[in-house]
Amino acid sequence: MAVYETIKYQKEDGFCVITLNRPKSLNALNVKMWSELDHVLNVVDNDDEIKAFIFTGAPRPDGRPCFCTGADIKEMSVLMSGDQFAETESAQAVQDAPDTPSAQVPTAQPSTVKTFWSLRQPKGAIVPTFEKITWSPKISVAAIDGICTAGGTELALACDIIIASETAQVSDMHVKNLGWIGGAAGSANMAWRVGVSKAIELCCTGDVIDGKEAHRIGFANQVWPPDQYLEKAKELAKKIGGMRQAAVIMTKATCRSVQDMDRKSTLHYCDDGFSILLSEQDTADFGPQRWVDQR
Template identity: 35%
Template structure:
């Protein structure tokens, strides 16, 4: 399948989705959201793909924000529709993918760009990355899940500070507060992200899929019961049998 605003590359068990609008610092517009969503559907249905990497083209920007020109004249009804459709089409889809999605944040991740990174399961960033939610400077608030995901990652107090102040923080600060997992030089970012992705890709895809869902419920009253249920279900699957057999036979499992 061909895409207008993204590039999709498959490497063994990995799929790399690159947002490709360098002329606008990879800003999110409706077409880009649709392209990423369709690419996610494609790789999620591909049994050879175990892990997805999401990044931006160039060395300046992951996603510099939403394309403000698209919604500058919206009223309340259309604005709510925009936020709801965006969350259902892309951001919630990423969070609930059956395969891990790793964000390789290669520069600016602002507004919708940071919300996109936060929807991913893991975030690596380049040293030149700058992250923030500047919506209040436009008289708005984040609309793609930013007010909900940021407090879960860094705590309510720090989330309030970043949202209310609209300030950008450097990658190292983002790591210190738990917003990103690791920080690397820009020329090493994708290599390091692939190394992590390949490590994950060799583990049980069924177990990882269950783990994603269980972790997503960790702040609800369903979390513990879900973990117990999935733990039991996995005992009936071939991945568990292969994993335990490999351990007992002192060999690497073949999932």
């Protein structure tokens, strides 16, 4: 297993926890972290023992919680200044990033379900790492507390499920602070999550909402006290980890299909998915007879 500098990786029973670990920089996403996230996602996707993965953030040096403040603006300003990339620390970060050849990543067993899923993955994105999260065959969970803004909010929105602490501080400061929109489709993903009108309000004002409000408007699936939210995220991931992996993959694929297919196409896609699921090698271990035998 690679040794990471900007993230922590902990594998547990059926799931893993990926902790953004740049506390002095409020877990800002720099080039090194992007590279390490890309690497660890390859590890996750190719480990059949992992069916769900959690993103969370290391607390600040003073102990206050923090999820992620988005891209490292100081580093970004250097990269966009016209200086030679090779002369920056960021270039060295890329050179020092963990290697990602298949030899270092366990190869998952071939699966018709996984092939079916892979055909749905879009090609090309400004921030491909976030797309890799969204289109991973595994279930992704963002467990957020403290500051979650800009690219941090986009990271959370890239996940399938968001678990928030009551003390989370969620916002999108791209327009307010930079005069930009998010480069990882944050406004579009926000609209899918909370509705068009609310997304426009949040993205255009930069207003901060707490975990309870995030849950009320549908940004977060669940909200818990700050001493419980991460454990609740782990309980959820472990529950998913106990399910049949092929069924979990197909469920995510068919649920995600409504975001870019019309209704008729989605129904056909679900029919195809159901048929493929029945053809998997472990099908005999599941289905009606399994339910009857467990009664």
